[in-house]
Amino acid sequence: MKEVKIDNLVKFYVLISLYSKPRHGYELIKEIREKMGKKASPGQIYPFLKSLRKIGYVGIRTVEAREKKVYRLTNPGKKFVRIILNRFGSLLEIAVKPQLSICAHCGCSVYRGGHKELIKGKNLVFCCVSCAKEY
Ligand SMILES: [Zn+2]
Structure with a gap:
């Protein structure tokens, strides 16, 4: 080539x-x-x-x-x-890649936005609201 x-x-x-x-x-x-x-x-x-x-x-x-x-x-x-x-x-x-977060529930990559929630004093990132609910 x-x-x-x-x-x-x-x-x-x-x-x-x-x-x-x-x-x-x-x-x-x-x-x-x-x-x-x-x-x-x-x-x-x-x-x-x-x-x-x-x-x-x-x-x-x-x-x-x-x-x-x-x-x-x-x-x-x-x-x-x-x-x-x-x-x-x-x-x-x-x-x-450095900008990616990992959903705390399902493990998929989240590029922008996502859903953030404070759970037991920890700021966690989820890909969506239902992942946060099921966590
Ligand atoms: Zn998820």
Whole structure:
């Protein structure tokens, strides 16, 4: 598996965007602007697409006489994006884990809120009111 350096969000977004469906270069630029509120210049997008093509992660199809190129991920490209997403998922987990509480009754993880109750002088966290009742 060839490594591609994903050192900025624009690259990350290009990959995610192509993973959902094939797109024109200008569509990618437009979407990044809309969804990320960030201006992506063709100078950021096209060289990156070119490098992805070079290693076989992206293929192109030319439509119409105007030669608009549609970029799509190849199977190895899709595999690579799944790896990136997994990695990103683990990072999120690391970031979120310290904020988790454990329900004193059922043991499930509680991210935000939950139900807090003072029982026998102890502040306990529950995932819901019924867990607190049954405790
Ligand atoms: Zn519970």
